[in-house]
Amino acid sequence: MIISIDVGGTKIAAALVEDGVIVERVEIPSVLHQNLKTLPDVLLRLCRDWLGKADSLALACTGQVAEDRVKFLGVGPDAELCLHQQLEASFELPVTIINDAAAAAWSEYIIGEYRETLVYITVSTGVGGGMVQNGRLVTSYDGFCAHLGHVSVPQPDRHQQACVCGRKNCVESITSGRAIARQASEILGCSVSCKQVFEMHLSNPEVNDLIDRGAAALVELIANIKAVTGTEVVVLGGSIGLSHEFSARVRSLLNRLPEIYKVKLLAPLSGANADLVGAALYSQYLTQAGSKGDRVCR
Structure with missing residues (x-):
């Protein structure tokens, strides 16, 4: 199973996803505009109960998602985090991050x-x-x-x-x-x-x-x-x-x-949970492509 998180400016949604199907889901108000630096800790607390059930972590995130950092364009000029590295250390799981619209x-x-x-x-x-x-x-x-x-x-x-x-x-x-x-x-x-x-x-x-x-x-x-x-x-x-x-x-x-x-x-087929499901499906795709030796970007 995959822990999937949708980080937006208004809300943060998280779900435990299996084969593209949401098994459990939670949602809280976003912290991006209040205290951006707390985001990794907030995400860990939100998903702590799922850590023993998941094989990987997938994020759909607003902003400019680079290989080594995420720039939160709507928050401010210096609003960025090395989110991949921080989450990989705290969750102790493989991490995939893509832009929310891409998800x-x-x-x-x-x-x-x-x-x-x-x-x-x-x-x-x-x-x-x-x-x-x-x-x-x-x-x-x-x-x-x-x-x-x-x-x-x-x-x-x-x-x-x-x-x-x-x-x-x-x-x-x-x-x-x-x-x-x-x-x-x-x-x-x-x-x-x-x-x-x-x-x-x-x-x-x-x-x-x-x-x-x-x-x-x-x-x-x-x-x-x-x-x-x-x-x-x-x-x-x-x-x-x-x-x-x-x-x-x-x-x-x-x-x-x-x-x-x-x-x-x-009109979209995947509804309000498109970002959550898309991030999980893309993480699954990268895992399968990587096992076949294909070169992919996270």
Whole structure:
């Protein structure tokens, strides 16, 4: 069995997983924005009762997951931990860490039995992504790979948006829940949440246009992804991505693309536990691939 943990900015979920099936599950509020350095100890306490039952530890983690460290991009410029080394020492188990959206992409790929290429995009508080190309999860040594929210797309001059990564007009800076709430608050002159934006959009043309721009930015991203990967399938998840109001706009705009750029836009199959299941399945895949002598990245 595998201990699988999903480390996010809002919550931390952990599960004991056997052959892709969750046997037990627990959840606590995240500590990333309170005291990041306590994270390894928090994870150990959360999973201590499972240590004698598990053969390995798999993490789906927000941020930039490099070979030797994890950089928590939404927490701060110096928010990073040598998490792999710390957890391997405290859990005394083999450890695999991948980005949370990459874990969800792998879960969708395995459970959905898609063809060799699949792209997963999550639109929620932020915009994340994962890519499976030719049957392999796309990864890189420094972890800045398939971060699809940081692909820049065209915007009118009066709607230029600065992104936290240092560039302008990244999809993250236009379409994410944070970005929509920020832009709507500027339009309305008062602080509103993304949820409130979607509740009021029909009564305010400027706010409605804001959601249209977010959907259009996402469609530009999908067209770029199609040109790069040739994928026939994009799975769209996340609280915003799954909302009927937003996904309907995305589908309408996708239908207007030239034929060569069109893809099947699907809802996730693996549900709320996609990150947990995906991390466990990927850890299992690496173990099996390693036993066959294949060279793989953790």
